[in-house]
Amino acid sequence: MELFKHLPLFPESASTVAGKVDAIYFFGIFLSAFFSLLIAVLVVAFAVKFRRRHPDAYGVPEKTSTPLELTWSIIPLLISLFLFGWGVKVFIEVNQAPSNAIEYTAVGKQWMWKFKHPEGNREINDLHVPMGTPIRMKMTSEDVIHSFFIPAFRIKRDVLPGRYSEVWFEATKPGVYHLFCAEFCGAEHSRMIGSVHVMEPAAYEAWLQGKEPGQTAVASGEELFKSLACITCHRGDAGSRGPILANLDGGEVELANGQVVKSDDAYLRESILNPRAKIVKGYEPLMPSYQGQVTEEQILSLIRYLKEINQKVADAGDATPAAETQTAANEG
Numbered sequence: 001m002e003l004f005k006h007l008p009l010f011p012e013s014a015s016t017v018a019g020k021v022d023a024i025y026f027f028g029i030f031l032s033a034f035f036s037l038l039i040a041v042l043v044v045a046f047a048v049k050f051r052r053r054h055p056d057a058y059g060v061p062e063k064t065s066t067p068l069e070l071t072w073s074i075i076p077l078l079i080s081l082f083l084f085g086w087g088v089k090v091f092i093e094v095n096q097a098p099s100n101a102i103e104y105t106a107v108g109k110q111w112m113w114k115f116k117h118p119e120g121n122r123e124i125n126d127l128h129v130p131m132g133t134p135i136r137m138k139m140t141s142e143d144v145i146h147s148f149f150i151p152a153f154r155i156k157r158d159v160l161p162g163r164y165s166e167v168w169f170e171a172t173k174p175g176v177y178h179l180f181c182a183e184f185c186g187a188e189h190s191r192m193i194g195s196v197h198v199m200e201p202a203a204y205e206a207w208l209q210g211k212e213p214g215q216t217a218v219a220s221g222e223e224l225f226k227s228l229a230c231i232t233c234h235r236g237d238a239g240s241r242g243p244i245l246a247n248l249d250g251g252e253v254e255l256a257n258g259q260v261v262k263s264d265d266a267y268l269r270e271s272i273l274n275p276r277a278k279i280v281k282g283y284e285p286l287m288p289s290y291q292g293q294v295t296e297e298q299i300l301s302l303i304r305y306l307k308e309i310n311q312k313v314a315d316a317g318d319a320t321p322a323a324e325t326q327t328a329a330n331e332g
């Protein structure tokens with residue numbers, strides 16, 4: 001808000017949701033201030049108006065009025081419901097990344113933030129992002145609970161060990177913004193800070209060009225898949241010891257105990273670290289645990305790679321009928 005530009009109390013607003021979050025906040029402040037003032041003024045005014053004027057004056061007995069009672073119950077109810085509805089609308093918007101959001105990853109660690117761009121660039125405590133692009137940050141922690149907080153974007157999300165959490169934003173203004181850890185995480189918690197550099201798309205491209213790109217998550221996942229010997233059991237054909245890794249991107253998996261579970265990031269993570277927790281139907285519990293052998297970043301890369309091959313399998317499945325029609329048409 002322009003009005004608060006020079007007031008250090010208020011962080012800049014630099015994301016698509018910031019203004020919406022602020023609007024609710026200001027409405028709440030306005031509402032509280034309005035009613036507090038109204039009540040305070042009335043208390044004083046009535047105290048003066050109805051003061052005792054001579055020693056033998058007595059108050060009249062209280063009268064009750066149903067319409068009055070109803071009015072002052074229904075109006076606040078409507079105001080609260082309005083605030084609730086508005087809050088839910090913005091809450092959903094803040095929590096649901098648009099489907100075209102680009103995935104970055106962040107790993108919190110005492111006491112730093114490690115980022116990876118989809119192009120493979122890695123950064124520590126500094127995060128460069130293009131303006132006007134929705135970005136989904138997939139996050140986990142290597143040790144304790146941290147919290148990813150960018151005040152200028154009005155987003156904050158806990159980052160938990162052993163779990164994935166997500167937050168999204170679309171920056172609207174070039175600049176450098178604070179990144180804080182908002183969960184006390186040890187002696188140097190206060191130094192777990194970083195900077196988000198929002199750049200014009202062209203400047204961001206130039207920045208990327210000037211950097212050693214590093215390996216994309218998919219590429220390092222593929223390399224790990226070979227170097228950790230996953231590929232010896234998951235060869236991708238019917239004869240291998242491990243299941244064909246398909247239909248794992250949001251699909252369903254039938255387990256040996258008859259349960260059906262949804263395959264998501266948490267399932268894939270567990271399959272790598274604790275494979276015996278859920279045994280796939282028709283397979284032996286042969287897979288070794290990779291606990292302690294892979295870092296959080298490597299697990300993220302492996303999951304990314306698994307999803308990529310799933311996508312390829314799915315695309316191939318989609319492509320087949322089309323290809324057949326193609327050949328049929330050629331023959332005809």
Ligand SMILES: [Cu+2]
Pocket residue numbers: 108111145146147181182183184185189192
């Ligand atoms: Cu922290």
